[in-house]
Amino acid sequence: MKFLSVKTSKPSKRLGRGMGSGVGGHTVGRGGKGQTARGGHKSPKPGFEGGQNPISRRLPKLKGFSRGFFKSKVVSKVLRLSDLEALVKYKGIDVLDISKLVDFGLVRPRFNKDTTIKVLYDRDPEVPINLQGVKVSKSVKEAIERTGGSVK
DSSP states (O other), X not given: OOOOOOOOSOOOOOOSSOGGGSSSTTSTTSOSSSGGGSTTOXXXXXXXXXXXXXXXXXXXXXXXXXXXXXXXXXXXXXXXHHHHHHHHHHHOOSEEOHHHHHHTTSSOOOTTSEEEEEEEOSSOOSSOOEEOSOEEOHHXXXXXXXXXXXXX
């Protein structure tokens, strides 16, 4: 029995051997002219921006830098009076403060930022609400006191 020898791989293309070689020719498979066509060129380093001063060099390196989104150290959260009413009505809470609002997921504490909470009026509550340590609008205070609740 005679075994046939079969080539398992193609020979590599011989680039840059003239226009008549049928492979490569003028640009030798590197596309056009420019930076990527030059010898020794690989993919650019991470952070390279085509010769422009990269962002890592444009931004300051010292502590205390703040720009745009990072500027504010205070996060404001607005709650509706009906949200607080639902908590009091269905969970049976006597006094609402910031820690209880965090426990029930109405307010999310933020790392390294102060959270301010303000309650705004949307409708009169049906049950008395006792708030402690939370900012409220004037209309909310009046509505809570009308139903027999208190704001401290």
